[in-house]
Each structure stands twice: as C-alpha cells, then as structure tokens.
Amino acid sequence: MRAPKPLAAGNWKMNGLKASSSEIADLAARLKAAPAGCDVLICPPFTLVASLADAAAGTSVAIGAQDCHAKASGAHTGDVSAPMLADSGASFVIVGHSERRADHGETDADVAAKAAAVQAAGLPVIICVGETEAERVAGREVEIVSGQLAGSIPADIDTDRLVIAYEPVWAIGTGRTPSAADVEAIHGAIREKLVARFGAAAGSMIRILYGGSVKPDNAKELMSVANVNGALVGGASLKAADFDAIIGAWR
Numbered sequence: 001m002r003a004p005k006p007l008a009a010g011n012w013k014m015n016g017l018k019a020s021s022s023e024i025a026d027l028a029a030r031l032k033a034a035p036a037g038c039d040v041l042i043c044p045p046f047t048l049v050a051s052l053a054d055a056a057a058g059t060s061v062a063i064g065a066q067d068c069h070a071k072a073s074g075a076h077t078g079d080v081s082a083p084m085l086a087d088s089g090a091s092f093v094i095v096g097h098s099e100r101r102a103d104h105g106e107t108d109a110d111v112a113a114k115a116a117a118v119q120a121a122g123l124p125v126i127i128c129v130g131e132t133e134a135e136r137v138a139g140r141e142v143e144i145v146s147g148q149l150a151g152s153i154p155a156d157i158d159t160d161r162l163v164i165a166y167e168p169v170w171a172i173g174t175g176r177t178p179s180a181a182d183v184e185a186i187h188g189a190i191r192e193k194l195v196a197r198f199g200a201a202a203g204s205m206i207r208i209l210y211g212g213s214v215k216p217d218n219a220k221e222l223m224s225v226a227n228v229n230g231a232l233v234g235g236a237s238l239k240a241a242d243f244d245a246i247i248g249a250w251r
C-alpha cells in the first residue's frame, strides 16, 4: 500500500523578526546538503513570507502562511488573502488552528470557507483539528474531531492538496503529549473518517500531521505511530537546530 510522504511543518506563530530569517538560511543550507526523507515547510508570520520564500528558493524548504481571509480581495482592513499569499511565494496555507478558533471565534464553516479560498488560489491547505483538555477528559475527542473534520473540509476539496493536522489543544506549548497509543487511536479514527468520505484510494493518501509539543526528543516515537504522516511544530520550529533534529526522525 502506498503511503503519503511525510511533511515536517514549522509554525512560527507570532514570532520572528526580519533578523531571525538567518535561521531559515541556516536550515535551508543544511537541507540542501542533506535532503530529508520528508517534505519540509516553514510558516512564518505574514511579514516574513516573501523574504523567506526568496531565501528558501532553490532549496527543499517550502514557505507557507498561517491563515488567510476567505475572500480573494476587497474591503477587509488588516486581512490577507490566499492569492496575495501565493503571490508572495507561499506554497501552503494553514487554516483553522486552535489559536485562531479560540482568539478569533472561527467556526468550522469559517475554516471551510478559508480552506476553499486557499485551494482556489492554487495552493494546498493544512486544516487543523483537535480537542480541548475537558473534551479529552470526557472521552469526547473522536466525536469532537470528527465534527471538526465534517464541518471544516469544504465539499469540493481536492484531496491531493489537503493535509489534516491533529493538534490536541492541551498539548500545544505545554510540553505534554498524548501517549503513542492515544495518538494511534485518534489518527486511526481520523483516517477512517477520511476514507469513509473520500474513498480508500484518496483517503489513505491524505497526510495527517500530529502537532502539540513535538520536540527533538519525542519526534522519533511520535512520528513512527501508524497514520502519523508528519508533524506540525510550533516552539521547536523556531530554532533551526531543533527543527532539523525533528526532521531527523525521517533520515
């Protein structure tokens, strides 16, 4: 059975000044010398997308964005659209991160509209899902994530350009992670949903990333779990050495 090529994605969140772009040059230089057995993506804040896309040109590192507006253009002060991101050199866009859902009240319908906008701009989309700690304690994680998947993936999605990121909210930035068995259970449930909706051929090739306190010392174990096809890394993606060590899980 074919398996999706892993994707190691770094989400810099609201971190990174122009000066820190030396980190990407450092990482890009390492990867050029020793290509990893995975695709590599870094999603800096909007302000660095264009400059990092330039810095990463000709290397194996792709540059993406962390969010976009659902419309292509118009009177939306302070927002950035998917075509603008593509124009800046972004080759992926993350939507529906739990921090956007919490900080900006984004609903599944909002996330689906953004995901459709990303694909309409010709880019692949990473749709994030994940339960809160209270939902996990109540044993509702599969129900919550299934609902998010159903509502956040638009009807006309191109599955070749779809990546799902499972990020339990309680594991983000906390240093806590689910056990390998728990990761296997929820990723297996996500795979079942994708196969049920898109069929075995397409559903089995959609990458499902794990995110939440992925670090150099736990990456190998987490990335070897069934149906984990890569990582969405926050804090540890800010340092080239740490992110490179995580990518080492596939070397």
Ligand SMILES: O=C[C@H](O)COP(=O)(O)O
Pocket (backbone or CB within 6 Å): 011, 097, 167, 171, 172, 173, 174, 175, 211, 212, 213, 214, 232, 233, 234, 235, 236
């Ligand atoms: O998008 C990335 C995640 O929210 C994970 O963040 P973290 O690696 O800092 O826990």
